[in-house]
Amino acid sequence: MSAIHILYGTETYNSESLAQRTSDALSQAGYSVEIWDMDDIEPEAFAQLGVVLLITSTFGDGEPPSNAQVLYDYLMAEERAQLTGLQFSVCGLGDTDYEHFCQCGKDFDARLHDLGGSRFAPRVDCDTDYEDTWEHWLETVLQGLPNTDIQLADYSVDMGASGVLDSVVDRHASGSLSGSNKPVASGVFRPSAPIGTRKNPYLATVLANTNLNHSASDKETRHIALNIEAAGIEYRAGDALGVFPRNCPDLVRRILKAVGIERDEAVRADDNWYTIRDMMLYRKDVMQIDRRLVELLSRHAVGDAFGALLNDKKALLDYCGQQHVIDLVEAARVRVPAQDFLATLRPLAPRLYSISSSPEAYPNEIHLTVNVLRYALHDSMRKGVASTFLAERTGPGVEVAVYLQRTRNFLLCADHVPIIMIGPGTGIAPFRAFLQEREARGASGQSWVFFGSLHQSMDFLYRDELLGWDRDGLIARLDLAWSRDQAHKVYVQHKMYENGAAFYRWLDAGAVVYVCGDKTKMAKDVHKTLLRIIQEFGGYSRDDAHAYVSQLESDGRYLRDVY
Ligand SMILES: Cc1cc2nc3c(=O)[nH]c(=O)nc-3n(C[C@H](O)[C@H](O)[C@H](O)COP(=O)(O)OP(=O)(O)OC[C@H]3O[C@@H](n4cnc5c(N)ncnc54)[C@H](O)[C@@H]3O)c2cc1C
Ligand SMILES: Cc1cc2nc3c(=O)[nH]c(=O)nc-3n(C[C@H](O)[C@H](O)[C@H](O)COP(=O)(O)O)c2cc1C
Structure with missing residues (x-):
């Protein structure tokens, strides 16, 4: 008899949080569940897991998150044992703004099937508003779970994450609660992990x-x-x-006041005691509303203030998306028990x-x-x-x-290669690093920088450094776009197009193009402008310009770090 194994691959905790919620739902339905960080699974043992729910995000340019990489590489390798005994379902997390939407989830799903695993519930691909899709997946999982060999929960045993994960690092002693620890930051840490990693910051x-x-x-x-x-x-x-x-202390104070909980009240988490205030400062997301909070308030409210909302899934999702925890608790003014309240808050990513x-x-x-x-x-x-x-x-x-x-591919290329860096706003960050590096190494390759923001007089980040490098020749070309310094908006893509002939010459000479910053608008406009430059200044047809850009991507000459 075996438990259901929930494996998560995550970079910023969304998948981990959904894994925990999936576990809670399955436990409530009476199943025995184990949650695993993919990093903690011995790849060779994967075939023996029986029933697997795999929840993973996609990172980089369609790549697995770092804690999924080892298992991913193991399963994708040519010669692999068959997974005929495996029953699985995949929930992929991603963002349709990226070209390779939910690629990692898709890859796992296809590979497990190819290796003989049996898919008992279809894969879902969740966009950034993943609640609805995840809930739908959970329903199909609950309906489709193979009932042959799954152990039902033994409630005398402590189930779920705490059985698998080690306890929180207690590097800070808290004076406010005798014998307790201050949860240094969000997450369950392992002192045994290398220092400076996500598991041991x-x-x-x-x-x-x-x-x-x-x-x-x-x-x-x-x-x-x-x-x-x-x-x-x-x-x-x-x-x-x-x-x-760490969350804003004033916000935490207001939330606790609204739900009638004393700040020093002791709560239990990961086999330790903390004050609720510390948990909320360091460990919990005190902004996003989870449905469990609405349910908790509803249970403790006088009357049926939340009935209509809880019965209308779409309205509830909209409400949770448009309000913050503070809006809800200050409007409700319902007293709730501290431990129950804590359980409704998601982890702070x-x-x-x-x-x-x-x-x-x-x-x-x-x-x-x-x-x-x-x-x-x-x-x-x-x-x-x-x-x-x-x-x-x-x-x-x-x-x-x-x-x-660590980045896998957004790295500075060889010293002699020309580079074009497009980074308005905080997108300039990695390019300041690249330029410092090229300066320190005396790199011979030319560097072209596109930067922009609102006003030249007020928003020229690292102005003196950039102008100094421009004067010294470390920056061969510096093009600046100030969106609000004239009647019409000017952005970096306009500067690219204005200099289209030179831009194409640099491409033709083997330049690497780096883009960093806003993914929703800037990166898309820059991409379109790149295609336009290749068409108009390189003389390519529309299709050939697309092929040219694809080739740049596969040659590692068009690299994006957008968020
Ligand atoms: C690889 C990578 C590199 C990054 N590099 C940088 C960097 O160099 N510099 C940098 O500043 N950031 C960078 N970011 C972004 C950074 O990680 C954070 O997302 C950002 O700082 C916001 O985090 P926050 O906690 O302050 O905001 P959060 O508390 O996370 O709030 C963000 C949320 O607020 C809401 N919101 C925002 N504006 C509005 C609005 N007008 N109306 C309603 N709701 C709104 C949205 O729901 C949004 O998701 C990077 C991100 C990634 C993934
Ligand atoms: C730098 C970065 C790169 C990303 N790349 C992709 C991608 O290629 N494809 C995709 O579908 N989603 C991509 N995403 C979106 C994440 O998969 C999505 O935000 C997900 O909810 C993160 O889940 P996690 O917190 O469990 O890692 C990317 C997000 C970031 C911040």
């Missing part, structure tokens, strides 16, 4: 936190310098840094930031270039969790839990 000390924009600008971009001297982290230009943020320094120039430091997110919603100002944590609540001496997210 490094507490880096902030050296500097400065505003790169003029104080009168509509934008705020922070230059954050971190000391990594003692970490033994070896990074490369092009890598990103994962930051475990780390955020990634492109590293804007080169180890050649700063071997003991990592620099980040962080756009501070603040926006109005329902007539009140909201704050991006990580960007405002870094901007407002860090400064010299403050420790931040970080890990290195």
Whole structure:
């Protein structure tokens, strides 16, 4: 008799969170479940897992997330044992803004089937609003689960993640609750994992936190310098840094007040006791509403305030997508038990930031270039969790839990090769690193930079460095697009087209094109302009221009790091 094995491949916790929720639902239905980080599965043991639910995101350019790579490579290798005893279903997470939508989920699904596994529920491909699709998948999984050999739960045994995962690192003792730990950051950490990895983040000390924009600008971009001297982290230009943020203390205070919970109330998580306040500061997403929160409030509310919402799936999804936890709890004003409340909050995900320094120039430091997110919603100002944590609540001496997210292909090419870097806004970050690296190495290849933002006078990030490199010849060409300095909007793609003849000559001479920054608009417009330049200045037909760009991609000469 065996349990159902839920395997997750994740980079930013969405799949892990869905794995946990899938486990909760299956446990409630009476099944025995084990959750596994794909990294913790011995690939050779995979064939013996029996019933497998595989939940995975896709990262990079259609690649597996890093914790899925070993299992992925093992299964994709030519000679593989048959998986005839395996019964499986795949839930892929992705984003239709990327060309290779849910590719990793699709690859696993096809390969497990090819190797003889039996697909008992069809794969789903979830876009960024994954709730509905995941729920649909869960329903088909519950209907289709093979009932022959699955162990029903023994409720005397502690099931789920805690049986598989180790306990939280207790590097900080909390003074507020006797014998308890402060959960340093979100996630379940393993002290045995290499330091500076997602499973064992490094507490880096902030050296500097400065505003790169003029104080009168509509934008705020922070230059954050971190000391990594003692970490033994070896990074490369092009890598990103994962930051475990801490939630806004004032927001946590307001939420706790609204649900009638004392901040020092003890709650249990991963076999440890914490104060609810610490859990909410470090470990829980206190922005996004999960349906379980609406259900909890409904159970404790007087009357049937939430009945209509809970009975209308679409309305509930819309509501959860448009409101934050604070909106719901302040409107409801319902007292709930602390432990139950905690269970309705999702894990707080780390955020990634492109590293804007080169180890050649700063071997003991990592620099980040962080756009501070603040926006109005329902007539009140909201704050991006990580960007405002870094901007407002860090400064010299403050420790931040970080890990290195290695890039697989967004790497600086050989010194003699010409490069074109297109990075408006914070997209400039990795290119500052590339330029520092080329300067330190005395690289002979030419470098062309496209940068842009709102106003030249207020939003020219790293102005002195870029102009200095332009003067010294490290930057052969610097093209700047200031969208609001004239009546009509000017963006980097306009500058590319304006210089289309030269752009094509660089391509023809073997230049590598790098794009970094906004995926929703900028990267798409840049892509279209690239095709247009190849057609108009290279004399290619539409189809041939597409083939030219595909060739650039497969030659590693068109690399994107967009988010
Ligand atoms: C590989 C990679 C590299 C990255 N590099 C950088 C970098 O170098 N610099 C950088 O600044 N960022 C970078 N990012 C983005 C970064 O990871 C964070 O996503 C970003 O800082 C926002 O995080 P946050 O916690 O501040 O905001 P969150 O708390 O995560 O809030 C973001 C959410 O707020 C909501 N939202 C935003 N605006 C509005 C609005 N106007 N109305 C309603 N809702 C809204 C949306 O739901 C959005 O998803 C990178 C991301 C990736 C994946
Ligand atoms: C840098 C980056 C690259 C991505 N690449 C892809 C991709 O190629 N295809 C895709 O479908 N989704 C892609 N995504 C979207 C993620 O798969 C999606 O956000 C998913 O919900 C993340 O789940 P996770 O938190 O479990 O990793 C990418 C996201 C980022 C930030």
